[in-house]
Amino acid sequence: MKDYELPLDIEEVAFSHIPVLSREVVEGLAVLPNGHYLDATVGGGGHSRLILESAPDVRLTAVDQDEDALAAAKKELAVFEKRVQFIHGNFAVCEFPQNTFNGILADLGVSSHHLDTPERGFSFRREARLDMRMDRRQSLTAADVINDWDEVELANIFFKYGEERLSRRIARRIVEKRPFQTTTELATAIASSVPAKYRHGRIHPATRVFQALRIAVNDELKVLETFITKAPNALVPGGRIAIISFHSLEDRIVKHGLRDSPLLNVLTKKPITAQEEEITNNPRARSAKLRIAERKRLATLY
Numbered sequence: 001m002k003d004y005e006l007p008l009d010i011e012e013v014a015f016s017h018i019p020v021l022s023r024e025v026v027e028g029l030a031v032l033p034n035g036h037y038l039d040a041t042v043g044g045g046g047h048s049r050l051i052l053e054s055a056p057d058v059r060l061t062a063v064d065q066d067e068d069a070l071a072a073a074k075k076e077l078a079v080f081e082k083r084v085q086f087i088h089g090n091f092a093v094c095e096f097p098q099n100t101f102n103g104i105l106a107d108l109g110v111s112s113h114h115l116d117t118p119e120r121g122f123s124f125r126r127e128a129r130l131d132m133r134m135d136r137r138q139s140l141t142a143a144d145v146i147n148d149w150d151e152v153e154l155a156n157i158f159f160k161y162g163e164e165r166l167s168r169r170i171a172r173r174i175v176e177k178r179p180f181q182t183t184t185e186l187a188t189a190i191a192s193s194v195p196a197k198y199r200h201g202r203i204h205p206a207t208r209v210f211q212a213l214r215i216a217v218n219d220e221l222k223v224l225e226t227f228i229t230k231a232p233n234a235l236v237p238g239g240r241i242a243i244i245s246f247h248s249l250e251d252r253i254v255k256h257g258l259r260d261s262p263l264l265n266v267l268t269k270k271p272i273t274a275q276e277e278e279i280t281n282n283p284r285a286r287s288a289k290l291r292i293a294e295r296k297r298l299a300t301l302y
């Protein structure tokens, strides 16, 4: 079988301890001694560690909706003891205290832990039940979406969240062939539903559908919108928010959300992207876009 190029935001390393755009994040947040920071996507704790190390007596609140990530972060950050507080939850649902944080970071997407653990069902390369939940307390799984949603709904999410041009054709084939139990059964059906030239293209033909499914299962775009609306209130005046996104759908929400917030001044006219050297060491950095904004100092809120 052809060794397909791996899709950027699905298959590449994410939960490694090589945090993406780390220098740019730490500089962009302008971390202060005694500052209190929120890492809304602590993952393996890579960025959090850097924030905690970049000034004396920094405190950090670390959030992740995946309990495995949180367990890994607890180990990674144990040395900071009581300076770190952990919260298991979705960043869109957490009620963050107002006027509290000197900086907030969100490094969006899945972790390599998700991808490297076949039973989580994120990867079409490994046989597993169709799951894809970042938070396993939630009931909706990828199997529910694939087996229960109607053809039009499936075509719509493949098109909207996967930017898949063959969305209708793939949705029709899935509906004909379902139910599906596993990631690999689904990937094979998708591959067989597309023209041969697509099957031998640069990326595996299931790439976009898997991205779309993941976004749908975790409602990723909606939670990002909610987070960007709520998070600025949690900053102190002059506090900064930094968000790293990995595909254009997310970046659009970040760009508009920061710009349209009455509480924020955007500091990055254009998104910050990784230097060649970082991309060589960490291929996931290739698609990363970092945008930063600062809470207005004068309370011109209304």
Ligand SMILES: C[S@@+](CC[C@H](N)C(=O)[O-])C[C@H]1O[C@@H](n2cnc3c(N)ncnc32)[C@H](O)[C@@H]1O
Binding pocket: 014, 015, 016, 017, 018, 019, 020, 040, 041, 042, 043, 044, 045, 046, 047, 048, 063, 064, 065, 066, 069, 089, 090, 091, 092, 107, 108, 109, 110, 111, 134, 223
């Ligand atoms: C790319 S990883 C973060 C890596 C981290 N910055 C590091 O340096 O190790 C993204 C993490 O965000 C978590 N996540 C994604 N969406 C979330 C949400 N809505 N609420 C809370 N955590 C979320 C995922 O579970 C994953 O662990």
